[in-house]
Amino acid sequence: MHLKLQSCAVSWVLLAGLARADADDAKYKHVAFFSIDGLHASDVPKWVSAEPHGAIASLLKTGYWYAGALTSAPSDSFPGIVNLVSGAKPAQSGIWYDDGYGKLHFACPWHQRAVVYDETKDYDNTKLWSSPNPTVVGGNIDPANLPQAMVRGECINLYPHQRLRVNTIFEVVHPHGQTAYTDKHPAYDMVRGPSGKGLSVGYFPEIQSVDTTNVTQIIGYDTLHVQAFLDWIDGKTPANTEVQEALTGIPKLFGGNFQAVSVAQKSYGYEPHTVAFTPQLTTALTFVDDSLGKVVAALQAKSVLHDTLIIVCGKHGQTPVDPTLFRRVDQHLIAPAAGVTVSQVTADDVALLWLADQRDLAKAVAGLEKARATLAIQDIIYGDRLRDLGFGDPAKDPAVPDIIIVPDLGVVYTTSHAKIAEHGGLSADSRNVSCFVSNPSLQKREFDGPVSTAQVAPTILKALGLDPNELDSVKHGGDDLDVLPGF
Ligand SMILES: *[C@@H]1O[C@H](CO)[C@@H](O)[C@H](O)[C@H]1NC(C)=O
Numbered sequence: 001m002h003l004k005l006q007s008c009a010v011s012w013v014l015l016a017g018l019a020r021a022d023a024d025d026a027k028y029k030h031v032a033f034f035s036i037d038g039l040h041a042s043d044v045p046k047w048v049s050a051e052p053h054g055a056i057a058s059l060l061k062t063g064y065w066y067a068g069a070l071t072s073a074p075s076d077s078f079p080g081i082v083n084l085v086s087g088a089k090p091a092q093s094g095i096w097y098d099d100g101y102g103k104l105h106f107a108c109p110w111h112q113r114a115v116v117y118d119e120t121k122d123y124d125n126t127k128l129w130s131s132p133n134p135t136v137v138g139g140n141i142d143p144a145n146l147p148q149a150m151v152r153g154e155c156i157n158l159y160p161h162q163r164l165r166v167n168t169i170f171e172v173v174h175p176h177g178q179t180a181y182t183d184k185h186p187a188y189d190m191v192r193g194p195s196g197k198g199l200s201v202g203y204f205p206e207i208q209s210v211d212t213t214n215v216t217q218i219i220g221y222d223t224l225h226v227q228a229f230l231d232w233i234d235g236k237t238p239a240n241t242e243v244q245e246a247l248t249g250i251p252k253l254f255g256g257n258f259q260a261v262s263v264a265q266k267s268y269g270y271e272p273h274t275v276a277f278t279p280q281l282t283t284a285l286t287f288v289d290d291s292l293g294k295v296v297a298a299l300q301a302k303s304v305l306h307d308t309l310i311i312v313c314g315k316h317g318q319t320p321v322d323p324t325l326f327r328r329v330d331q332h333l334i335a336p337a338a339g340v341t342v343s344q345v346t347a348d349d350v351a352l353l354w355l356a357d358q359r360d361l362a363k364a365v366a367g368l369e370k371a372r373a374t375l376a377i378q379d380i381i382y383g384d385r386l387r388d389l390g391f392g393d394p395a396k397d398p399a400v401p402d403i404i405i406v407p408d409l410g411v412v413y414t415t416s417h418a419k420i421a422e423h424g425g426l427s428a429d430s431r432n433v434s435c436f437v438s439n440p441s442l443q444k445r446e447f448d449g450p451v452s453t454a455q456v457a458p459t460i461l462k463a464l465g466l467d468p469n470e471l472d473s474v475k476h477g478g479d480d481l482d483v484l485p486g487f
């Protein structure tokens, strides 16, 4: 009798403990995450000393800074955002670049093998909005511009989200609360994940409708994203939002990007040798800092700042930081140097080559070896090394390039005279990105060790009390994809 009573009491205590642990798991009610596209890890301390009373400095006072954060390789915006929202690297996600490649079905009317998901998917990319149905999910993409694939004997239009092979944090969070995201093109439909259902609301004004070399115009463009953040915190949506279901309050998970820093880096960059910020870059940083300040103030005004984890981690950096290293090499020289039929070359501060016939690999590599000086090649990655480095196997997966060319630091394969820097490559300048998290309850900490921006996805789920194992990347990764240190 006595024993029984005791065990009753014990189980009551245990149950209470479990209930408490459950509530504790959901440490935050909301996560707001932002990519300051282009911002390097090295820019963070520089900016904080330039603007010690700014919003970023203030966020870091109660936040964790990850000084050794690396984005995906390659570091194009598309694999960069996939890293953040799914935790998957290109070999797993199938997303290598906005300008990728795949073997689509040749029986379909639109079967081109380049799988391009950028502004060319719009109805008219000279306009911010050009769709007859801008508020429909995916409605800002013109189906006539989409590649097609054969699914169960039928040619279907392949929307960007259908190209992604893994689920996203938006899909995991959506059954538990509302989700919102904004980025550069309607093609960021991709973040919805393979189900197409991850976002309650998506806001995708077309960035190419403004001059993407002009900092003033890009700040104007980014201001649309900032207004969207402020509207969401108000439980509202801006006009032309793609709506799956109307917001009923502040989304559980929301985020988006800033482009101003990236544009200022590409057009003006850093001062030679000293790598101090140029005035234009300072203008862009000031705008982003002020904008983050507005988001924090809005969260505070709604009394949800303590319940919100703010994450600022970049999709990519920019190469080179020191403009004296910049060198332009014509991307059109690459395929002829390979000396075989190349189906596709995707080039920035890296070049990805997909060969028409994979039996030509040795010949192509020999041709590129001979052109090392002309093409300023530092490294040619192919074959076993490509697989060993975790890039996947082009023999088994048509999305994987046959050859990755890594040029010397500072080389950009381009004929454009409008830019002095680019990203997409494997260098530290393109991959070492700004990454920090903040909440008023956190103690200021700095983590110096290497972390991956892929860790952001499981961290967001854990912060919201959800199971990181619901991510395909965590379940099937075999890569020990863990939450960020401190969580
Ligand atoms: C880039 O990040 C890696 C991994 O954290 C680190 O080892 C390396 O020193 C960093 N390089 C630069 C130039 O910051």
Ligand SMILES: *[C@@H]1O[C@H](CO)[C@@H](O)[C@H](O)[C@H]1NC(C)=O
Binding pocket: 214, 215, 216, 217
């Ligand atoms: C950038 O755009 C603004 C607004 O359209 C214009 O006034 C300015 O002259 C442009 N700047 C450059 C450098 O082209």
